[in-house]
Amino acid sequence: MAKISNMKAINLACFDEFARDDKVIVIGEAVGQKGGAWGYFTGLMAKFGANRMLDMPIAEPAFCAFACGTTLAGYRPIVEFMFADFVTIGLENIMNMAAKQRYNSGGVNSCPIVYLLPQGGGASGSQHSQSVEAWMSNMPGIKIVAPTFPGDMKKYLQASIRDDDPVVFIFQRAIFGLQEEVPDNLPVPGSLLNASRVVKEGTDVTIVAYQRALINSIQAAKELEEEGISVEIIDPIVLRPLDTAKMFASVKKTGRCLIVHEAPKIGGFGMQISALIAENCLGDLAKPIVRLGGKEQPIAFGKACDLYMFPKVEEIKAEIRALVR
């Protein structure tokens, strides 16, 4: 048992999987000697060698295609984008190549690639702070994992690496430093199914949130306890395949639902969650579903980025109060 950060969780997951399977490799920019722009690959090259840490030129499209090529020979590449925003450049070879690799081979070729996407706010403005999960979500053949806590980060990164399909693994830069006690031999889930968990139990309102929006939701719920409002919080962890069972059960119990994420609301992944709840729990809802998302505009640079662009604890509290009123 040790207290580790999200950053450390990614590092440990890589170490464990590198040791377990010598076909696991990392492809990206500055991943070798430097250990990646964020540092979570630190030590991997020294331990496992340069043949497994492939430093690439700034060529996201080609190195995404390159990754697919290695899977055809049995490799399991982890492809890193320095910022999730840059995934647009690699998208062609994720959406049109990786996502179709199995189908186009009549089910024969698997495509075990993990795309690491550090996303979200962090003072870096319009091209380095976006949340991309919804961009990736309208694509059969792709899986999407978006953990918040170090334990989930570690075990679901390992599960994603072991998965035989392309997994978009999205985590938030703003909570790299978030810490939690994680057992040394954390069991790795056998699949990405049924991943969601109830982070906090409650009876009045259900919140579905992930990443920093989840952290803020937990804070809001804590503060609202004093006002006598009991909030239940669900962390989906995996967005595709989305585990809806706990979500639906919770909404059936509370009759009220708030969905929070940092991506803008229009076309955001909350739309999908909201639609599923409406399709399956409409008769149980006492109030319409509410969604909170980032501002409908490009993200400002500097302090304004985290100050004004994303749902705050106070806003979440206000929405919850309105829901139970």
Added chain:
Amino acid sequence: MNLSNEQLLEIYEYINYARCMGERLEYFIKTGKILGAIHLPKGQEGLQAGLIMTLMDARKNGIKIYTNPHTRDQALMSKLIGLQPYADEMLCKTSGINGGTSGEYHMTCVEKGFLPAQGVLGPVWGQNAGFAWALKDQGKTDSVVWGIYGDGASSRGDAWEAMNIAALFKVPMVFVVVNNGWAMANPVEKEAPVQDLSLRAQGSGMRGITVDGNDPIAVFEAMVEANKLAMSGEPNLVEFKVTRWGGHFLGDNQEVYRDTSFLKHLDDIDPVLNYHKKLLAMGLVKEEDLKRVHDEQDAIILKVYEEGMNKPAPTVDEICDPNKVYGGAY
């Protein structure tokens, strides 16, 4: 390189096979048996024959070739994986190499050396460079990867990035540029302000050469050497200059954008006829052999396609099988 008489006659067979493949594809499209915009190989048979010869020669020498087709490589690809599974896939039948749902643009069979084809132009070179890296990493020194693209496709940024990466990692790969003068309706002069597209290799410090793609012997010789170089750790590029006879795909009216007066003098540039004349002069074939070999090859292709036509198409359940989308259906 001195080719034996047997080798020269082998090429004679392949060049006729490539010609028949184009003629039959045209016929099957016109009779509604093959769907989709299919790009015909007519005029580019010299290149096809040279590439097929290189493939067969490599097999004899224990060298494994991995590649995927560009638009007009139907003859080569059918030789790579076998004509029947190829034809059946073209016809969208269950017995096709990918169960009849991939069609011409997306076929693959890694085991037989057919890396996934991509309908989107540009990313294949990167994909193949990754596969070539994996071969090298595994110490498979008996293999070489070809990436075949046209003059148009090789203008993509991905393609340039892939050359760079291949050169950095010294992977066993040959970049093949089929310069037929046209990317759909765009002439090569409007794509690249250079005489030879092989120049593009220089940006990555690779060797790039330009070869007459109408001459199957020149193609064969160039590819054998390119393979050797690539397998010794020097990826390289070979540009083949050829002429596209027809429109971009069958049904494309090229009259509106292209001066087609050359079509009146096809005999001068016909790679099949020219190769026939060469062997004729060498006394290796007789005048009537051209028709004989052509008809033999045509009969082979026709028989296989006719068999394919009578086979079942995949059912809805086979087409919408969730196990083809995700491993274990999720």
